[in-house]
Amino acid sequence: MTLARVDRRSRRSPASPGAPGLDDRKGVPALRRRQSRRNLLTALAFVAPLVAYLAAFYVYPLYRNLDLSLRDYTVRSFVAGDAPFTGWDNFRTVLDDPTFGPAMRHTMIFTFVSIVFQYAAGLALAVFFNRHFRLAPTLRALFLIPWLLPLIVSASTWSWMLNSESGVVNYALHLGGIAPVDWLTSPSWALTSVIIANIWIGIPFNLVILYSGLQNIPGELYEAASLDGASAWQQFRRITFPLLRPVSAITLLLGLVYTLKVFDLIWIMTKGGPGDSSSTLATWSYQLGFGTLLPKFGPGATVGNILILIALVFGLLYIRVQRRQEA
Numbered sequence: 001m002t003l004a005r006v007d008r009r010s011r012r013s014p015a016s017p018g019a020p021g022l023d024d025r026k027g028v029p030a031l032r033r034r035q036s037r038r039n040l041l042t043a044l045a046f047v048a049p050l051v052a053y054l055a056a057f058y059v060y061p062l063y064r065n066l067d068l069s070l071r072d073y074t075v076r077s078f079v080a081g082d083a084p085f086t087g088w089d090n091f092r093t094v095l096d097d098p099t100f101g102p103a104m105r106h107t108m109i110f111t112f113v114s115i116v117f118q119y120a121a122g123l124a125l126a127v128f129f130n131r132h133f134r135l136a137p138t139l140r141a142l143f144l145i146p147w148l149l150p151l152i153v154s155a156s157t158w159s160w161m162l163n164s165e166s167g168v169v170n171y172a173l174h175l176g177g178i179a180p181v182d183w184l185t186s187p188s189w190a191l192t193s194v195i196i197a198n199i200w201i202g203i204p205f206n207l208v209i210l211y212s213g214l215q216n217i218p219g220e221l222y223e224a225a226s227l228d229g230a231s232a233w234q235q236f237r238r239i240t241f242p243l244l245r246p247v248s249a250i251t252l253l254l255g256l257v258y259t260l261k262v263f264d265l266i267w268i269m270t271k272g273g274p275g276d277s278s279s280t281l282a283t284w285s286y287q288l289g290f291g292t293l294l295p296k297f298g299p300g301a302t303v304g305n306i307l308i309l310i311a312l313v314f315g316l317l318y319i320r321v322q323r324r325q326e327a
Contacts, residue, residue, distance in 0.1 A: 062308070065304055065305060065308075066301075066305060068297050068298055069090050069091070069301040069302040069304075069305050070085060070086065070087060070090070070298075071083040071086055072086045073297035074297075078297060089298075090298040090301075090302040091302050093298075093299055093302075094299050094302045094303055099276055099279065099284060102276050102279065103276070103279050103281050103283075104281065106276075106279060106280050107260065107281045107282070110191065110194070110198070110259065110262070110266075110280055111256060111259045111260055114195055114198045114199055115202075115259060117199045118199055118206050118255060119206050119251065119252060119255065121203045121206070122203050122204075122206025122207040123206065123248075125143065126206075126207050126210040126211040126213075127240065129207075129211060130211065130214045140207070140211070143203070143207055144204045146200055146201050147204035147205055151201070151264050151265060152264065152268060154200075154201055154265070155197065155264065155268035158193075158196075158197040158269060162184055162193050162269075163184070164181075164182045164183065164185055167183070169181075169183065184270055186274070187274055187275060190273065190274060190278040191277060193269065193270070193278075194269050194278055197265060197269065198265055201265070202259070205254075205258075206251055206255065209251045210244065212247070213246075213247030214240070214244065217239065217240065217243050217244070221239050222235055222239065225239060246322075249322065250318075253318045256314055257311050260281075260307055260310060260311055261307060261311075262280070263282040263283055263286060266278060266280060267286065272284070281306060281307050285301075285304045285307070286300070287300075288303060
């Protein structure tokens with residue numbers, strides 16, 4: 001037998017027990033599939049609690065709110081669950097209501113003025129505390145007090161301070177020779193009063209977020225700018241503000257969403273009054289749904305959906321701006 005024949009027979013013979021055979025090669029894909037399936041089940045197990053939380057506390061309430069706005073709910077039908085479907089009638093009712101215009105205008109003024117002053121004051125304080133002096137940590141902690149207090153405590157405190165007869169603010173005005181102001185009972189000052197209180201409450205949030213953003217700006221940039229003769233204002237305009245833009249965007253967006261839904265502060269201080277002088281969409285929605293003996297669940301939910309829609313529009317605008325900046 002020649003050497004060539006022996007070599008051909010050895011190739012045809014089955015593999016030895018120690019070498020990987022055909023069955024082993026077939027088992028590798030199956031093993032990988034089982035491992036992938038196990039990894040998928042593990043991932044789903046970790047995600048399941050989050051999905052359940054979102055479904056229970058976000059998806060279902062949003063669905064119920066939308067359902068309320070599309071049906072004619074009364075107290076009886078709300079309990080029985082047999083409210084007739086009315087389509088967009090509740091939306092037409094809300095838009096035709098004479099309260100809608102003032103409430104929308106007050107909401108925009110309240111939100112815009114609060115965000116502008118909260119951001120400006122928070123940015124100024126963040127830049128100030130970024131200088132690293134001895135009392136900076138202590139003062140930062142003191143500025144966080146308005147943010148840590150329960151909102152009902154803050155609103156009650158401002159109601160006492162702005163009281164027309166016994167408030168400390170009018171007492172200070174009296175010492176300065178200025179006539180007292182009916183902060184909470186005058187239609188001309190009620191909205192201004194709740195805006196001032198909301199600005200005071202929101203400044204610490206802006207301070208914390210913007211100060212964290214400042215910590216990520218390299219100090220070498222400021223040193224190089226100082227060597228080039230740049231003033232403090234030029235450093236802020238050319239370095240701080242541009243590099244802080246992504247953090248500023250998310251700060252403004254979160255502030256917008258939070259301010260749009262502010263209810264308890266206004267309700268405790270003025271209840272949306274006197275009249276409708278300080279009413280917003282949030283307070284009006286509560287008044288429609290719970291503020292009368294004959295609640296209007298459908299219109300109240302409709303006003304809530306309008307607020308959600310406004311917040312969604314600004315959120316989508318923010319995402320679009322971010323994508324343009326990253327492109």
